[in-house]
Amino acid sequence: MxxxxxxxxxxxxxxxxxxxxxxxxxxxxxxxxxxxxxxxxxxxxxxxxxxxxxxxxxxxxxxxxxxxxxxxxxxxxxxxxRQEIYARALRGLDEAGLVYECYCSRKDIAQAPSAPHAPPGAYPGTCRDLGEDERAEQRRRLERKGRQPALRLRADNREHQIDDVLLGRVSALVDDLVLRRGDGVFAYNLTVVVDDAASGVDEVVRGDDLASSAPRQAYLAGLLRAPAPGWVHVxxxxxxxxxxxxxxxxxxxxxxxxxxxxxxxxxxxxxxxxxxxxxxxxxxxxxxxxxxxxxxxxxxxxxxxxxxxxxx
Incomplete structure (x- = not known):
């Protein structure tokens, strides 16, 4: 990219x-x-x-x-x-072995035990290492409900950092973020990285409520071989x-x-x-x-x- x-x-x-x-x-x-x-x-x-x-x-x-x-x-x-462009990026990650299906609802995630030191809302990895038989059963379960699995990134689940013009060093855990939602909509973290790279955006100015997402997006940009932008969270x-x-x-x-x-x-x-x-x-x-x-x-x-x- x-x-x-x-x-x-x-x-x-x-x-x-x-x-x-x-x-x-x-x-x-x-x-x-x-x-x-x-x-x-x-x-x-x-x-x-x-x-x-x-x-x-x-x-x-x-x-x-x-x-x-x-x-x-x-x-x-x-x-x-730009749906096909997002699909192409997702296929590239999948071919690299970095995508897996997730069958969890929001309620499932909220009720699951969290990993030690993980921030609230971080994905606990419930579906990350399921066997193929269990995946097939989970697909059938969702199909009976008229749903499909979400697709998640197989991240390293470590803390990553970016430097921000106003906030300085921003650190956040990069968990297995959603790439495509269960309703088929490509997720924000994927589309923003793909679009910024394609447009030559090399600095992002936005509200500081999104600062914790920046390490995730910088990490994903690296996997997509795209340069991460600079950040100014206001x-x-x-x-x-x-x-x-x-x-x-x-x-x-x-x-x-x-x-x-x-x-x-x-x-x-x-x-x-x-x-x-x-x-x-x-x-x-x-x-x-x-x-x-x-x-x-x-x-x-x-x-x-x-x-x-x-x-x-």
Missing amino acids: TPAGTDRGAGRFAPSPSGDLHIGNIRSGLLSYVRARQTGRRFLWRIEDLDRVRAGSAESQLAVFAELGVAPDERPLIQSQ PLVLNTEGRRLAKRDGAVTYQQLSAQGWTRADVFAWMQRSLGLQDVGSEWRDIDDMIAGVDFDRIARGPTVFEPPVQE
Whole structure:
């Protein structure tokens, strides 16, 4: 697997087209664009539509960023059009003896004893070393329920590390992660690695809730003979109760905020405050101000709380 044939690296924003983006999603996307512009990378957009999709969302998300002055440098990559590419990567891993069937439900995994020192949710290896007779019986059991096995990576189940621009060294156990779900959908960890490599993405800016996935993805990239990108995991935007911001928290999308009277300049002024850069230079009013004003060495390391305006 080799990156796209270009001398310039790339950053990317990869939202799921499941609805309108809230202000936290928008902030992560803008920071990805800013970082790409500051470092001379291309800025790419990926539509991750293998799972949750709401009609018109992808177009709406792109339109919001266009209104904020941001457009991708190339046509968006659409995951649903790349199924054979993911299948090819999976076949390569299988031919290397690195794939096995898993017959466990989420309940099975939650109730199984965990390996010592394994983090919560790590796969305990239940199906890893089953004999062929037992595998055949498990396949029949799932077939009677109208289901099929998931496919897992036969990982080394060791701790791996990546270096992050903001977080420093990030360590995580790489367990036998899912490559293709039981419903036939290719799993996020596989598709993101394949797509980043194919697009020449050499630095990923995204929310720090995904930081623990980075060692997994770097490990998988190595198995696929793809270069692992650099990482910039930015702090999340939380609601007033300290939980991840969600659309149920009030006026949090660009469309809702616009209806409450927010202008584009208001959005960028909030971005500046949320990053702890309100005392640096003049108030931001547009994307050019944000590109000039963001200093990744100085941005706030902790999460930001967003308090939506009261809806009238």
